[in-house]
Amino acid sequence: MTRPLKIDDLYRFEIPGDPTLSPDGERVAYTLATQDAENDRVVRSVWEVRAGGGPARRLTHGPADTTPRWSPDGARLAFLREGQLHLLSADGGEAVPLTTPARCPAGAGTPVWSPDGSRIAFSARATRREATAPVVIDALGWKADGAGMIGSVRTQLFVVEVESGEVGQLTHGDRHVGTPTWSPDGTQLAYPAQSGPDAAVLGTSAAHVVEVGDDTPEPRRIGPAEGLAGPVSWFPDGSALLVVGRTTFGVGHQELLRQPLDGSAPVSVGSALDRNVLPGGPGYPGALPQFHGDAIVFCARDRGATRLYRVDAAGISASPLPVGTGVSGCSVATKAGRAAVVVSDASSFAEIELLDLDGWTSGEPGGPSAGARSVRLTDHMTRSLPEIALHPVTEREFTIADGTVVHGMITRAAQTPAGGPLLVDVHGGPHNAWAPHSDPAHLYHQELASLGWTVLTLNVRASDGYGEAFYTAAVGAWGETDEQDVLQPVATLVAEGLVDPERIALTGYSYGGYLSCWLSARSDVFAAVVPGGILVDLRSMAGTSEEGHLIADFEIGDPERLTELSPISHAHAVRAPTLILHGGADDTCPVGQAEQWFHALRTRDVPVRLVVYPGSSHLFLLDGRPSHREDYSRRLIEWVTTHTDR
Secondary structure (H helix, E strand, O other), X not given: OOEOOOHHHHHHOEEEXXXXXXXXXXXXXXXXXXXXXXXXXXXXXXXXXXXOOOOOEEOOOOOEEEEEEEOOOOOEEEEEXXXXXXXXXXXXXXXXEOOOOOOOOOOOOOOEEOOOOOEEEEEXXXXXXXXXXXXXXXXXXXXXXXXXXXXXXXXXXXXXXXXOOOEEEOOOOOOOEOOOEEOOOOOEEEEEEEOOOOHHHHOOEEEEEXXXXXXXXXXXXXXXXEEEEEEEEEOOOOOEEEEEEEOOOOOOOOEEEEEEOOOOOOEEEOHHHOOOEOOOEOOEOOOOOXXXXXXXXXEEEEOOEEEEEEEEOOEEEEOOOOOOOEEEEEEEEOOOOEEEEEEEOOOOOOEEEEEEOOOOOOOOOOEEOOOOOEEEOOOHHHHHOOOEXXXXXXXXXXXXXXXXXXXXXXXXXXXXXXXXXXXXXXOOOOOOOOOOOOOOOOHHHHHHHHXXXXXXXXXXXXXXXXXXXXXXXXXXXXXXXXXXXXXXXHHHHHHOOOEEEEEEEEEEEOHHHHHHHHHHHHOOOOOEEEEEOOOOOHHHHHHXXXXXXXXXXXXXOOHHHOOOOOHHHHHHHOOOOEEEEEEOOOOOOOHHHHHHHHHHHHOOOOOEEEEEEOOOOOOHHHHOOHHHHHHHHHHHHHHHHHHOOO
């Protein structure tokens, strides 16, 4: 007998991620996130599952073990334990620390093995700032969400000798560097780093290369200085770098770029797909591009779901994973012709699957392949929540008055009668997207559906997965361009009789919080509004948010429009009861934004409540304290049900 998911169930969640496939393709190590109710924290440990089948087994016992990476010979795993590098034999046993706080005071970053297995490279902050020490600020980039005030401390490049534990620092200076990658011959490291005359203001970055030896020379920049360089890797023959980025900085898709080592202009690889390449990151599922022979396997978003693609001489082809399945991690074992993939679908939040790359035929450009197959290796969802059946998600398309087609998803329980309440949920970004599969972060969707609600999620203009023109459609016109992408689909559902026009609620987080505030001032459709992680004053955001100046300069562009497009300028028109939910340590959308909105509504006698979650960053809905995530969903449900009750 099955039952619907409840908010309490989050304490039983087991979410796998960050898979790494052994060089022979026979073993998959990965991180498993579980919930520790007693200590109110997320626990992460390293697990392993065999490609040939059998139960997954736990290799480490946390509470903060992450980023496992196999040595080139498959004999050892390197991983991070509470920020320090550790080594674990593939045969098991106790983990041995490789770095220590004395040698890496701020901790290490993702381990990257040299081809011969003798060294591990990583990027990390060079020093640790004492919590009570004064913070001296001379440039932008002095704080980061989740890390707080970092002052002038920058990430640098390090190499540790595996046998001796000796740590050497390869880069210095006032520019952040990203995760490195070894050249095929093990003599050089490539990495992305801030570049250009005013990188801290503009956000520009480029690929760099540094030789590794007894006398390390200065790094050299490869390619344009004022573009955008994300993760980099080497072509197998060492002739060029593969860069995820853009040749110019601004709002738009990231591409796969082949960057010659001589510094000549990069060449786009696979741009015909017209989809945004996703290398993976918090809130933005994806995976690093990897080589399989002469082909490149990479992730890009399509209609809300992050999918796996391959580009080779025959063109671009999509993986055999079902359309609508989301990918949030991938590791390729080239010699074995396999990939380990973390997938999400209609029935599970995330599981590890093994994909046959050698059977992946190219097919039509951009279309699905034939012949390949995938095998599910883990069963964390059915093991931890065996009695749960998720409510179905149905896809819809809505044509807006100007002809734009907006893709939406409807979640509602089977047999729910027409004419009930509706919750509209707007995603963040604004260049994120709702996916048509299960989601462990927005638990209130499932519980509201159990209470007879319809939940509508919409990929409005600026959403990822619908081409670059759609992606950039709201630049310079936040709110104005996309407000009808919400209001007209709602009107359609009302006209169809699916929902009660008097019982419509609105919520959204981050940019979704912005648009929720904007719409509550522009429309009287909503009986209750719950904005979370909000931004309402674009001018003050520019000087207080880690991303504020980039939003002002590139997403809005015209400084004269900052006030006009700020919801705070229109707060006098808000009438709907509003619940504001915000992380107290949010450095992306600082809590002052929530305080401004609360003040603006409270002084106008609008029913309003502000709830602040102490110590929680902008992304606490994904991996913050379980009690905070539970409270967020419960308060949202209580607010919208109370204010739409008839």
